[in-house]
Amino acid sequence: MIQPTTSPQHPAQRTDRLVARITSTLAGLLVLVLLIWAGRIGWSMLHYESTDDAQVEEYINPINSKVSGYIRQIHYQENQAVKAGDTLVVLDDRDFELPVAEAEAALANAQAQLLNLARTVQTSQRSSQVSQSQIGAAKARLVQQEQDFARYHQLLADEAVTRQQFERVQSALDVARSDYQALAGGYQTALSRVNESQGQRAVLQAEIRRRQALLRKARLDLSYTIVTAPYAGVMGRQTIQEGQLMQAGQPLAYIVNRQAGKWITANFKETQLPRLHVGQPVRIITDAYPDQVFAGRIESLSPATGARFSLLPPDNATGNFIKVIQRLPIRIHLTDQPAKIAQLAAGMNATVTVAK
Structure with a gap:
């Protein structure tokens, strides 16, 4: 058989x-x-709400110069950790030492004037006391002369004394009356000088308080030449040099506040908000550490969209309108251990997931 x-x-x-x-x-x-x-x-999508429009946030504040001056010394480096009160920058203080010396001299002058015035018041009070004693003696002499005058007047009527004797008694009465009036006027003048000195004392005391305020202001301006860290943190980029002229209000440095902590700002769409509420746990993954999961919870929801807080808020009442889904910033508190949170830096991108 043949095989095929x-x-x-x-x-x-x-x-x-x-x-x-x-x-x-x-x-x-x-x-x-x-x-x-x-x-x-x-x-x-059925069980979670998620957004990748999220960043790590931290307070980064400028340290401004309160006075103008040339930079003498810089005591910090970029990315250096500092404590509250550490000296950062020292400005040239020669222009601020002179006002302090001038204010101290003006205050010393006003205090010396007050001391001299106190001595003048004391002298016037003693003079018034002496005048008061002399008034008492003059009053006694005047009373005696008035009695003699009355007696001699009766004797003259009885022709028991001569008119010359009567006139001598009358003249003595006039002299006693004049002495009494002069001493009384001198006493009133002394009292007026005391009252006037008391008024000058109030003026000098007010002047001393004004000079003290000026001295405190001068010393305060002098203290501003030493710029210190307001709190513990990490210094940012250094953009100043020694010898540079700084104006009042100009930033000297930037400091990251480590005491206030870090948080996440997640921008969720407005259509996702009905399923989000305060206290809700969240799951966070950062681009820098994709293998680590950070835990947190919703701390607060913004009262307005992020566009409303911009420098130029949109105005939909003019021009053509194109509807765009808005996003609302949500603040998320990190609940992990501080050592784990320390890995994060401000500005890092993150993806936030929230269970519905």
């Missing part, structure tokens, strides 16, 4: 079948991966 013969397959046909088989397998795997990915995305 089979022709051998061409190598090109075998290669095409192998490529087709591999392509089909890869296509199937790709479809499977796409289905798994779509399933995960769908599951995530």
Whole structure:
């Protein structure tokens, strides 16, 4: 019996079948991966709200110069950790020492004037006391002369004394009356000088308080030439040099406040807000540390969209209107240990996920 013969397959046909088989397998795997990915995305969208528009935040504040002057010394380096009260910059203080010396001299002068016035008041009071004693003696002499005058007047009527004797007594009475009036006037003048000195004393006391305030102001301006760290933190980039002229209010440095802590600002779409509330736990993944998961909770929701807090808020009442989904900033408090949170730096991007 004759067996039928089979022709051998061409190598090109075998290669095409192998490529087709591999392509089909890869296509199937790709479809499977796409289905798994779509399933995960769908599951995530059904059970979670997420945004990748989030950043790590931290208080970064400028340290401004309160007075103008040339920089004498710089005591910090970039990225240096500092404590509250550490000296950062020293300005030239020669222009501020002179006002302090002038204010001290003016205060000493006003105090010396007050001391001299006190001595003048004391002298006037003693003079008034002496005048008061002399008034008492003059009053006694005046009473005696009035009695003598009355007696001699009666004697003259009885022709017991001569008119010359009577006139001598009358003249003595006039002299006693004049002396008494003069001493009384001198006493009133002394009292007026005492009252006037008391008024000058109030003026000098007010002047001393004014001079003291000017001295405190001069010393305060002098103290501003030494710029210190307001709190513990880390210094930012150094942009100043020794010998540079700084104006009042000009930033000398930037400091990152480590005492206030860090937080996440996540900008969620307005359509996601109904499923978000304060106290809700969140899951955070940063681009810098994609293998680490940070925990947090929603601390507060912004009362307005981020666009409303911009320098130029949008005005939809003019021109053509294109509806754009707005985003609201949400502040998220980090609840991990401080050592883990210390890895984060302000400005890092993050992805925030919240369970519905």
